[in-house]
Amino acid sequence: MTDRRRINGPLEGTIPPVFLTSSTHKSIIKRSPTTLRKIFLKTGLTPPATGSAFLELPTPSTHSTPTLKLTSSVYGPRPLPSSTTFSSNARLTAELKFSPFSTPGRRRGYIRDGVERDLSAQLSIALGKSVAVGKYPKSAIDVFVSVLDCEGGLGDAGDEAGGGVDVGLMSVLATAISCASAAIADAGIECFDLVAGGVAGLVLEQGGVVEEDRVEKSLEVGQDSDDARRGMRKNGKVTLVLDPSPIDGYIILAAAAVGYMAARDELTLVWTKGSMGWDGDSTDEVERIVDGAITASTGVRLVINEAVKERLLLGLKEMGLIRGKAVSGDGDAAMS
Template structure:
């Protein structure tokens, strides 16, 4: 007798849907080399947490109803007292946890953190540690949890598989910005609002020379040689973390310096969105 309470799947194999004529990289809408994608940031989205924030970044290649390529949410729990068994600490204990949702990328993610997610957590902790005034909360701990709802990838591109190595830079930049907003929403004292930014050395085709761009859309370029993600405190003019990935042609130090400078420009642009979102929260509250 058939089980009427269970919805059985198909008996045979199924094939994923195929969409006609996906847009290639050459047909994608290009932003200016000195422009960044639009950012939406909102705080106070999780009432049960001490602080929370939600971030979206525009996808210039979107053709469907969704116009975003990166979606992140962050919750902050604490500061709260450490267990009695924990050793004494004169500073706050910062714990960061970055995790992709299983459906965030085209290749389904597991429920346990992999090496790339642990690396993101380490870089995020380093970036935030330079901004938080840690000695204000001795014998305390705070948990910062970032969930990547949708990765920065163009799923309609025929060259999609080549994008997965570089989208992590934009993901880390968004994690830094959304975590900074959530920390401010939690009322944790910081020396400044830290924001993330990315610059990359790219080429549009095989014949054109490489050049440096801000906030690179991975699907919009033929090849990416290197990328630099920085965490920056604009008011204090301090860098709390730099992550460089790739190889420079000829090991030119001037290109490296230019990439760092351009990534700081992207940080300042993201910080303006961050400050605007915090001011909007103060006015509405």
């Protein structure tokens, strides 16, 4: 006799599912240090939003390639809630959220944690300088970035790989800036320039697996991390890598993420991480990685430009279809 007041389990025993272990932490591609990953960027994919964009990095070659996927949607300018005070500028808010399934292996909670709050604040700083907030009095512009997949982990929970600096969060922030900026351009919100995010890092050039092992050992043995890092520098050559990925397998000594407005040649955000200049030339090294990050973001800017242009041409074609021949002729003239 079954208990009908409760939800009963199955009569037979069940076997818990066994998942294959993911192999996302493999070093897969060896790009040249100055080559950026290929970016897929498309705007206007979220119909209810005023503007939206989707960014994937790198364009996946196989279905199992770990990628960084982000969507961004922009709402506004819309009226501020009546509880707020009068402001002659638009109020720009940016919110970055990781999906629960974005980190493989460990699900993220729904509640905003410190990492998300920190990245949201940096994102709104990076975008705030570019948007012409003075043109939209008494209104709010809301930017939402949702991270769908982040390349096998963020490195914020203690799974540091290789003893170096983890650039997972930096590349999330940099791509979030680029994606959100494309969405703002798609929304047609007036802005001074588009912001593109870029990351660069100083890495220890590895002679091979043997040397990598040795470095790791020296890190483990040497309690004084400065000594260990000096040891690392003596073992290998330090080179600049543009757009380093956490799955590339580099040991990153220092990294910088920037938000850069290429047309105005202005930085909106600089975030550096790691330690630099043990020989006393830290300013040179900081300049070197920030310049590297600027180079990376200039490359990303070209992709944003193309994505925004592509959408505009699509809009022109739609207009031609809607309004008949006269406008389509006009549109063609404008396109050529």
